[in-house]
Amino acid sequence: MVSLKPVVNDPQGLVVTEALHSLGYPEVGATRVGKFISLDLEEADPETARRRVDEMCRRLLCNGVIEDYRFELRPARSEP
């Protein structure tokens, strides 16, 4: 998940909030629109995978000036 930092204004989020309000969901407060990126890794060791993905986020997937990221690892289905 890559999302704009809280300090960065998100005009898309504002428009989505307004649209949800007009659809009858007044309970919606702030909306933030981010990105969902899914990666298939060939790496058996979770610690190595975690370290490598973290590096990928910092080097390419996320721009630290404007965005924050978080990720989770899930084991792939094992081959039959």
Next chain:
Amino acid sequence: MRFGIVVFPGTWSDRDCAHAVQLAGAEPVPLWHADRDLKGSDVVVLPGGFAYGDYLRTGAIARFAPVMEAVREHARSGGLVWGICNGFQILCEAGLLPGALLRNSSLQFRCQPTWLRVETTATPFLADCTPGQTLRVPISHGEGRFFADAPTLAQLNDQGRVALRYSEKDGRLSPDANPNGSLQNIAGILNEGGNVLGMMPHPERACEELLGSTDGLQLFNSVIRRLAARAG
């Protein structure tokens, strides 16, 4: 005088830049994103467009192109690097300039003439201008909202590194004159040495009367005069 003009897959303002360079009396040198040297360029221009489709973020992939290592080295040794529109976005992603360019606050692609107030002339790019002068130069972008955190903004201001701000014709800053929601109406910034300029507006599209303004030529002429003086 050689202006290297970098073409990434998806760049589209390179021919306009080459045309402007010729109008100003210098020689455009086409550079390909896979090139590893700058072919004797005195100035490197990263023109507008959508390099690598602007996938992921504007400029995010382009910053890793082979040519960027040579551009980085050119900048490090004091050479002039000029990022226009997408080029500005690439320079920010590459860390050659601080901050980032975000989706316009209107969420619209804006293609329109703007007035730019010259904030400093302490750079070869604006040496022929006078501080406070306004220039008529068009913008053409969907993601030009300049953002930097508060300490970085303060530093840019303190060090006189804000080059251009969107303004009214008379130089007044106003929210109406700001076409994209940039912080403090910022349209262009410099690196610490003043040899790297990033700007969202397109000076190369304001070099002929037919197009409504020749103010953009002042920047090309400034660069050429300064470089000629430097070459002695």
